[in-house]
Amino acid sequence: MAAPARPLSRFWEWGRSIVCVGRNYAEHAREMGETPPCRPLLFLKPASAYVRPGSPVQRPYYCQRLHPEPELAVVLGRRTRAVSRDDAMRYVAGYALCLDMTARDAQDTCKARGLPWTLAKSFDTSCPVSDFVPKERVADPHRLRLWLKVNGQLRQEGDTADMLFSVPELISYISEIITLHEGDVILTGTPPGVAAVEEHDELEAGIHGLVSMRFTVVQQRLGA
Numbered sequence: 001m002a003a004p005a006r007p008l009s010r011f012w013e014w015g016r017s018i019v020c021v022g023r024n025y026a027e028h029a030r031e032m033g034e035t036p037p038c039r040p041l042l043f044l045k046p047a048s049a050y051v052r053p054g055s056p057v058q059r060p061y062y063c064q065r066l067h068p069e070p071e072l073a074v075v076l077g078r079r080t081r082a083v084s085r086d087d088a089m090r091y092v093a094g095y096a097l098c099l100d101m102t103a104r105d106a107q108d109t110c111k112a113r114g115l116p117w118t119l120a121k122s123f124d125t126s127c128p129v130s131d132f133v134p135k136e137r138v139a140d141p142h143r144l145r146l147w148l149k150v151n152g153q154l155r156q157e158g159d160t161a162d163m164l165f166s167v168p169e170l171i172s173y174i175s176e177i178i179t180l181h182e183g184d185v186i187l188t189g190t191p192p193g194v195a196a197v198e199e200h201d202e203l204e205a206g207i208h209g210l211v212s213m214r215f216t217v218v219q220q221r222l223g224a
């Protein structure tokens with residue numbers, strides 16, 4: 001039998017929407033000087049933000065403070081529109097680890113001026129993505145440990161148990177606003193401990209016992 005034209009194991013090649021949740025861990029909201037939100041904060045990345053191991057992560061030319069945010073990514077398996085919390089998990093095909101690469105200085109400027117976060121969050125290579133983990137390998141997405149090492153040193157670690165809004169709550173809430181499709185992804189927010197990385201740094205991140213990935217940071221140079 002021919003392989004499916006759009007295998008979920010390579011969702012980054014054809015999935016369309018990357019819906020990101022911000023401040024979904026109270027401690028990260030606080031370290032950003034924000035109060036934990038009473039409903040999920042949403043923003044988007046384009047599909048061109050995906051980058052796979054083997055290619056570098058760019059620090060944009062306008063950025064001095066690039067923060068990698070390790071996050072559990074939920075991959076949808078079919079069209080998901082206004083689903084209830086009780087039904088939501090039936091729409092999940094699997095998971096991945098993504099880095100929500102953030103130009104923190106650009107974000108600070110956007111926040112101060114009341115502007116959207118596009119320059120801070122949506123640039124090329126702003127979504128490094130691991131291999132796909134089928135849902136059968138994850139008994140409970142709220143019992144996972146996320147980690148990030150920079151140049152071999154542990155930089156950030158957190159438990160998905162500490163999310164403010166659970167995976168079914170996020171799917172239900174988002175799907176009432178944005179119709180999701182097979183291969184689309186929800187990034188569920190980062191635990192606390194974010195810090196800047198520099199050109200040539202080696203990033204390694206993963207979900208304990210499930211998946212890991214490596215990337216090198218390069219400086220974007222216009223015209224190069």
Ligand SMILES: O=C([O-])CC(=O)C(=O)O
Nearest residue numbers: 021022023024032189190
């Ligand atoms: O940039 C931020 O602080 C918001 C965000 O993406 C997160 O909490 O994961």
Ligand SMILES: [Mg+2]
Nearest residue numbers: 069100189190
């Ligand atoms: Mg994030």
